[in-house]
Amino acid sequence: MEVLEKVIKELPDCLVEAAITREELESVKVENNKVSGIDSGESIKLEVRVTKGLRSAYAWTNNLNKWRECTHRAKKLMKASSKLKTKPLVNTKTRSNKSYTHPGINKEIIFLKEKAEEVIKSANELRVNVSESIINKSLAKGCFLNSNNTSYKQEQSSVRLELEMSSGDSSAWDLKTSQGPSLNYQGIARRNAQLCLDSMKAGRLKTGLFDVVFDYRAMTNLLKILTPSLLANNVIEDKSYLQGRVGEKVISPLLSIKDVGALPDGVHNQLMDAEGTKVKNKYLFNKGVLKQFLNDLYTASRMNKEPTGNSAGLMMRGLVSNNYLVIEPGDADKEEMLNDCLYVNSLMGTHTANTVSGDFALNALNTFQYKDGERKPLRDLMISGNIFQLFKNAVMISKESRFEDEVKTPLIRFKDVQVVG
Secondary structure (H helix, E strand, O other), rough: OOHHHHHHHHHHHHHHHHEEEEEEEEEEEEOOOOOEEEEEEEEEEEEEEEEEEEEEEEEEEOHHHHHHHHHHHHHHHHHHHOOOOOOOOOOOOOOEEEEOOOOOOOOHHHHHHHHEEEEEEHOOOOOEEEEEEEEEEEEEEEEEEOOOOEEEEEEEEEEEEEEEEEEEOEEEEEEEEOOOOOOOOOHHHHHHHHHHHHHHEEEOOOOOOEEEEEEEHHHHHHHHHHHHHHHHHHHHHHOOOOOOOOOOEHHHHHHOOOOOOOOOOOOOOEOOOOOOOEOOOEHHHHOOEEEOOOHHHHHHHHHHHOOOEEOOOOOOOOOOOOOOOEOOOEEEOOOHHOOOOOEEEEOHHHHHOOOOOOOEEEEEEEEEEEEOOEEEEEOOOOEEEEEHHHOEEEEEEEEEEEEOEEEEEEEEEEEEEEEEO
């Protein structure tokens, strides 16, 4: 915080926002059933944004001793920058000090190597190969200060397990995160290995319309197509299908979706965003009705709205992103949802979707057909359609929810989904 105070005092005639992040990262990599790499390191970054009137600019450095050069570089860039459309809002005299560091997290890298070996052993016991796996452990500290005495200090810890397994012509992928060493590595590996085995000897499916249940991971993929239309910067730039539709019922009344700042065991929990705005837990959709868009200080000013605590960084004005997304659970049991339908575990290709119109064509992986009391694996399929129409067609939501990376979601069943065999 001492460096940030120097940065702020250096330019008393400007609005200055400054942040420092320091991260210790350890990782273990597995390739073809063997630990192939162990790495550790530390990174540090100072970011400075300078604003005066309608001009604003950003600079950064990895050397805290060069804080003065960084600050004046930001000022120089600010003077040469184009004018903003409107004067941004400013946070004043808000403070936060919060730790989301798990007290039991192990600082020895040997911990990760042991867990990687557990993953390999658990998969190999089922005669499944670990094609690739990465286990990361991170300890991060961040602090922020602006000219109006808004500040925060925050600590976070995370463990991330990503793995891909294969057996014959079948494969399966999974990702899990935790604040600490509480992941069930053996259980995760066994479930993924079993999914790989269950997906073998897959049959073909004729193209048509089907009821489809999307797994928790698949729902996370689908939300990546939906959320860009909820960002205020896209609304302002006419890149959102939802522009001008606040107050309308645009998705199924069964669906209520929130943006929240913290979840139990969340690895990106925060009370304040990158600009020092308090993160507000709010409905984006309530029973299908669009309630609001996500704003930072600049987009809130342009839209004459309150900031929602969704700034993604100081790099530029109007850099907005969601926090955690939570889809509220329904009242259906998983068993009743799996009657005469397809079940999709994960989707690939979300980056190819048109996030303005919502049109998509995605590869469906580890898909099963439930019919006449039987469960049969299917060859990789393609799911196509429009994300907004899909979300209108939600017909059943499970009681159980699961936290997947940055999303907490139940299982959801949709009707009339176009499936290409």
